[in-house]
Amino acid sequence: MMQPIHPAEVQRRLESLKDQDVYVHLEMTTGAYAAHNDASKHPAATFISNAVIQYSHGLISGNGPFRVGLKMQQGWVYSEGLTHYEESEAERLILAGHDQQGKLVVALQLSREPF
Amino acid sequence: MERILVVLPHPDDEAFTMSGTLAQLIDQGAQVTYACLTLGEMARNMGFPPFASRITLPQIRRGELEESCAAIGIQDLRMLGFHDKTIEFEDKVFLDEHIHALIEEVKPDVIFTFYPGYSVHPDHDATGEAVVRTVGRLPEEERPPVYCVAFSRNHEQFIGKPDISFDVRDYTKNKMASIRAHRSQFNSSEIFGNKQHTDKEVQERLGTERFWTYKFESWK
Numbered sequence: 001m002m003q004p005i006h007p008a009e010v011q012r013r014l015e016s017l018k019d020q021d022v023y024v025h026l027e028m029t030t031g032a033y034a035a036h037n038d039a040s041k042h043p044a045a046t047f048i049s050n051a052v053i054q055y056s057h058g059l060i061s062g063n064g065p066f067r068v069g070l071k072m073q074q075g076w077v078y079s080e081g082l083t084h085y086e087e088s089e090a091e092r093l094i095l096a097g098h099d100q101q102g103k104l105v106v107a108l109q110l111s112r113e114p115f
Numbered sequence: 116m117e118r119i120l121v122v123l124p125h126p127d128d129e130a131f132t133m134s135g136t137l138a139q140l141i142d143q144g145a146q147v148t149y150a151c152l153t154l155g156e157m158a159r160n161m162g163f164p165p166f167a168s169r170i171t172l173p174q175i176r177r178g179e180l181e182e183s184c185a186a187i188g189i190q191d192l193r194m195l196g197f198h199d200k201t202i203e204f205e206d207k208v209f210l211d212e213h214i215h216a217l218i219e220e221v222k223p224d225v226i227f228t229f230y231p232g233y234s235v236h237p238d239h240d241a242t243g244e245a246v247v248r249t250v251g252r253l254p255e256e257e258r259p260p261v262y263c264v265a266f267s268r269n270h271e272q273f274i275g276k277p278d279i280s281f282d283v284r285d286y287t288k289n290k291m292a293s294i295r296a297h298r299s300q301f302n303s304s305e306i307f308g309n310k311q312h313t314d315k316e317v318q319e320r321l322g323t324e325r326f327w328t329y330k331f332e333s334w335k
Contacts, residue, residue, distance in 0.1 A: 002161075031159045032200075032235070032237065032238075033236070045200070084165075089170070092170075094168060094169065096168065102162065103160055104159045104169070105159070107169050109169060115169075
């Protein structure tokens, strides 16, 4: 079950996954029906799944919703709007941002094994 | 209609669009094969309140789909294992081979899918396109009719009125159960409140399902 983010716990997991090859799933979406439901909305979604990255420095920041930045040798991974994490996942870091209706808006996941 | 093939991309696509029709036709003796292309694993809805995560959602939706199919009476459910949101990018030969193999196996009297171009979600349009592309390659006398669902904005301006309509008021119980089965995707307490399937408002809202028979001469 996803729980509201406990930043210290997320930070601990970020530390345990740094300096090694990890699979990343990163996405953001307004939903495929955004413009169908409201013509003024601009539907956008993007995801990258199971790309391999390595970061030397990873931080969670903010007071909620939270931001995460991962510093890589040649660039950054950045995600804003994160609200929940999966507490029961010991080996992986599963983060998501849910809006007020509970819909998923953003997700950042890191794992030593592919998703 | 004895043998029916349903081709839709997401678990839950069947619920509002055709679950009543399928329940009715099954009650009259039809055998239904439902090919669901993906597990809807990229959905935004995670339950009301959220109980799923990106990790658990595929398995949860698999269970919801099985429950929905049981409520409708669907005898043969196939989950084809494509990835949500990617149908329009799939290799068309690969995708069409799957659909062609299903048609060869099931030999359907009718196929139900989405109307390409008028079904809002890119996966819906791409699924409908793959079906009409595959059926369109069959010799004309071997083509089963393709009944399409359409719901994009102003679609009737382009494709006219639906030519097929099913009165499914006697099957709103099945339809409600199909909708309720998809509990990660539909907030059924918000949709139905405490209303039963016999409620007049529910009967009116769910009691008719409409389709367009695809016209192959327009597919050039």
